[in-house]
Amino acid sequence: MEHRAKSIRPFIGAKHFNVSRKFYHDLGFEEVVLFHNMSLFKTDSIGFYLQDAYVKDWVDNSMIFMEVDDLDRYWKELVGLNLTDKYEQVRLVPIRDYDWGRECFLHDPSSILWHFGEFRK
Numbered sequence: 001m002e003h004r005a006k007s008i009r010p011f012i013g014a015k016h017f018n019v020s021r022k023f024y025h026d027l028g029f030e031e032v033v034l035f036h037n038m039s040l041f042k043t044d045s046i047g048f049y050l051q052d053a054y055v056k057d058w059v060d061n062s063m064i065f066m067e068v069d070d071l072d073r074y075w076k077e078l079v080g081l082n083l084t085d086k087y088e089q090v091r092l093v094p095i096r097d098y099d100w101g102r103e104c105f106l107h108d109p110s111s112i113l114w115h116f117g118e119f120r121k
């Protein structure tokens with residue numbers, strides 16, 4: 001099978017939908033409201049659907065990996081957003097080095113774990 005995909009968009013839940021919407025705006029994503037309880041958040045050609053739906057086991061086990069072009073720059077920008085001061089549940093974990101590359105972590109207001117990474121060249 002030959003995949004000629006243009007994008008892949010995971011669906012993620014939100015414990016407090018409007019708090020998560022504001023968080024993703026602050027993180028630099030553009031919101032496209034689809035329904036009163038679901039929005040598409042996008043940047044460039046990637047995106048994800050945020051739903052006003054919360055199932056603890058599902059959300060607690062949701063992880064998203066986003067590859068970035070310069071992890072050091074991205075980390076500095078993340079820290080500069082002061083998200084941990086603005087949102088009670090948000091946590092940042094500094095850059096870690098691995099044999100495959102490097103990544104840092106961000107827990108969103110609902111505990112979804114974002115991995116921001118850069119692969120070795």
